[in-house]
Amino acid sequence: MIDFVKGALIIGGALFMLLASLGLLRLPDLLTRMHATTKAAALGVILIMLAAAMHFAEAGVVARSFAIIVFILMTAPVAAHVIGRAGYFVGSKLWSGTVKDELRPNYDPLTHELKSGLETQENAKRQPRDTDPD
Amino acid sequence: MTGAIWNLLLGLAWVLLSGDFTGLNLLVGMIFGYITLVLIEPQLDSLKGYPARVPRFLGFLVFFMKELIQANLRVAFDIITPPWHMKPGVIAMPLSARTEMEITMVANLISLTPGTLSLDVSDDRKVLYIHAMFLDDEEELRRNLKEMEHRALELFR
Amino acid sequence: MDTVIQISQIIMSVALLLTFVRVVRGPSLPDRVVALELFSTTVVGLVGVYAIKSDVASFLDAAIVIALMGFLAAIAFARFLERGGPRDD
Numbered sequence: 001m002i003d004f005v006k007g008a009l010i011i012g013g014a015l016f017m018l019l020a021s022l023g024l025l026r027l028p029d030l031l032t033r034m035h036a037t038t039k040a041a042a043l044g045v046i047l048i049m050l051a052a053a054m055h056f057a058e059a060g061v062v063a064r065s066f067a068i069i070v071f072i073l074m075t076a077p078v079a080a081h082v083i084g085r086a087g088y089f090v091g092s093k094l095w096s097g098t099v100k101d102e103l104r105p106n107y108d109p110l111t112h113e114l115k116s117g118l119e120t121q122e123n124a125k126r127q128p129r130d131t132d133p134d
Numbered sequence: 135m136t137g138a139i140w141n142l143l144l145g146l147a148w149v150l151l152s153g154d155f156t157g158l159n160l161l162v163g164m165i166f167g168y169i170t171l172v173l174i175e176p177q178l179d180s181l182k183g184y185p186a187r188v189p190r191f192l193g194f195l196v197f198f199m200k201e202l203i204q205a206n207l208r209v210a211f212d213i214i215t216p217p218w219h220m221k222p223g224v225i226a227m228p229l230s231a232r233t234e235m236e237i238t239m240v241a242n243l244i245s246l247t248p249g250t251l252s253l254d255v256s257d258d259r260k261v262l263y264i265h266a267m268f269l270d271d272e273e274e275l276r277r278n279l280k281e282m283e284h285r286a287l288e289l290f291r
Numbered sequence: 292m293d294t295v296i297q298i299s300q301i302i303m304s305v306a307l308l309l310t311f312v313r314v315v316r317g318p319s320l321p322d323r324v325v326a327l328e329l330f331s332t333t334v335v336g337l338v339g340v341y342a343i344k345s346d347v348a349s350f351l352d353a354a355i356v357i358a359l360m361g362f363l364a365a366i367a368f369a370r371f372l373e374r375g376g377p378r379d380d
Contacts, residue, residue, distance in 0.1 A: 003292055006292070006343075007292065007295040010295060010296065010299045010340060010343070011295060011298065011299055011302075013299070013336060014298075014299035014300075014302040014303050014306075014336070014340075015302060017302070017303055017306045017332070017333050017336055018302050018303070018305060018306045018309075020306070020329055020332075020333075021305075021306040021307070021309035021310045021313075021329060021333070022309060024309070024310060024313050024325065024326060024329055025309050025310075025312060025313055030319070030321050030322055030325065033322065033325055034325055037325055037326075037328065037329045037332075038328075041329055041332040041333065041336075042332070044332075044333075044336055045332055045335050045336050045339070045358075048336045048339040048340060049339055051339075051343060052339050052342055052343055052351065055343045056348050058348070060348070061348045061351065064348070064351045064352070064355070065339075065351060067355065068335070068339075068351065068354060068355055068358060071355070071358055071359075072332075072335075072358060075358070075362040076332075078362075078366075079328060079361075079362055079365040079366065079369075082365065082366055082369040083321060083324055083325060083328070083365055083368070083369050083372075085369070086321065086368075086369040086370075086372040086373045087319075087321035087372065089373065090320075090321065090372050090373070
């Protein structure tokens, strides 16, 4: 029984990694590629580490494999965010099928300022004060 | 936080006293420690709110796992079949998280669910820019993201 | 059990190969960085499977170190991309 679960976890993890690399190869632009790689690969490592924890079944090894799982869960989104951000602002092109981009109009490439797009609404709501210049 | 530390200490005491050093026994000890903490909660101020937070945390874990697997399968299907079903795009999501810590947690959770990837936070920390892979139903996606943010914030506040 | 491990090792080797194709082809530098990160994650998985196969738990420590290096490399590359000078990919 344990052997069966272990084998299923190992094969599942390996398949998720294959899926991640297939996605990396097939998807059309940087940001969609990152969707495939970070999450599928992280899930693959998590499954394999669960299998390792079940195989050894000692307190020390289980603690270590859970440490790897927590580490992957914490670092994978940070790395994805950092690379995606850098790639986007460096100017990698988006896929032609991209339906909308709400970031581009709010970003100033000269000053690197990123507005929230809510300022105009707040200005409209703001009451005039006595100290305002005419 | 003190509640979690006390829970762990009670579990360790259980392991030491029973003399069986395995992970399963530690889990049993933690469960008994949790029951003890629930029982003495009304008498200690420092434990306020800890017993209620644990089931919420477990519920969040189940919700997150469900999202993770569901969305992963969707991305997998799109990668394997030749024509593209996806409609990628960048959307702006207004944040209700305020402190840096909360924003970090929410952004990480959004990045971990396949189909969404947090790109950047605006300079005034009000809007999170998210790259989404499936924008067929934008309203529903926004609702899902909001629900996840709401559940995550409930956990930390 | 041994056949299962062998099959998974073959699958992950194919994954490494496909990733390598992207490293070579990748039209721009960020694409290559993403591929290299996937590389390190796949190697962590391979090390985990090898630890199971050889019954030596110490290999998991090596897996931790590789995961750490992959993360730091990704951060460093991202800083380089944002601050770095002129380049031609």
